Amino acid sequence: MLLTACGDADHHAVLRALHEGNARYHQQRWTQADSIYSASPENGMLSFNSAHARYRLGDLNAAIEQATLADQLLDSARWRAYARYDLGNAYLLQALQADSLLGLMNKELSELRVDAADIPTRLRQYVLRDSLQRLVNRTDHLIDSTLTQSTEAYRNALRLEPALEDARHNLMIGLRKIASRPKAEPAKKGEGNKNEQNALSEKAKALLAQADDLVDQHKFQAAFDLLQNGLKQEPTLGQRKDYMDKLGLITSILRTP
Numbered sequence: 001m002l003l004t005a006c007g008d009a010d011h012h013a014v015l016r017a018l019h020e021g022n023a024r025y026h027q028q029r030w031t032q033a034d035s036i037y038s039a040s041p042e043n044g045m046l047s048f049n050s051a052h053a054r055y056r057l058g059d060l061n062a063a064i065e066q067a068t069l070a071d072q073l074l075d076s077a078r079w080r081a082y083a084r085y086d087l088g089n090a091y092l093l094q095a096l097q098a099d100s101l102l103g104l105m106n107k108e109l110s111e112l113r114v115d116a117a118d119i120p121t122r123l124r125q126y127v128l129r130d131s132l133q134r135l136v137n138r139t140d141h142l143i144d145s146t147l148t149q150s151t152e153a154y155r156n157a158l159r160l161e162p163a164l165e166d167a168r169h170n171l172m173i174g175l176r177k178i179a180s181r182p183k184a185e186p187a188k189k190g191e192g193n194k195n196e197q198n199a200l201s202e203k204a205k206a207l208l209a210q211a212d213d214l215v216d217q218h219k220f221q222a223a224f225d226l227l228q229n230g231l232k233q234e235p236t237l238g239q240r241k242d243y244m245d246k247l248g249l250i251t252s253i254l255r256t257p
Helices: 002-026 030-040 044-057 060-073 076-110 119-160 163-180 194-218 220-233 235-239 241-255
Strands: none
Touching: 002 030, 002 044, 030 044, 044 060, 044 076, 060 076, 076 119, 076 163, 119 163, 119 194, 119 241, 163 235, 194 220, 194 235, 194 241, 220 235, 220 241
């Protein structure tokens, strides 16, 4: 009897949350709606509605979390398809926003110079440029990842509800975005063994990252020794402009009285 009473109480709480939360949602009071949904017992429909409210608020990570939970909790294949469609929309919007941000960052990066006459200013320019480049790389990876996740979510929605044309339409948008993404250029003949090039690239990246950490700590001598030793062990690192630029900048800092 106690278990039945608790079940009835949870059921009534869910119904009340749906009624009150939906009223706030239709009034575009999405924060209040989400608070009502989230404060109620765990329920697939509440998670589904919470995903919509958080999407409206621009909290895409939370919308993804709630849409994923709704897909797990809902019993109806049709509603699960809608949850997966919402999941795809949140991932796709993340990708589009990141793509716009990437364009702005690449423009700023192209205009950023490390050519100040005084060493302190040049060091600040250098740190800013490298930090921005790392952010560009992470954003570029985020775009690839979220586009892949969005298209997979749309495919999963269509597996449950093949007639969901909005999912099919957005799937095509995601696939076109993936197809338009820059592709890595294939290695040309005579450039040497591809595996060796990859290994060299990874070694250079690792050394540059370690040097970045040392520069951030103002351990310039240690950063110089690290890069200089790397160059001695692997002279082909000297062919990398970013590697030599960093070594040159640290050398100029050490020579400053």
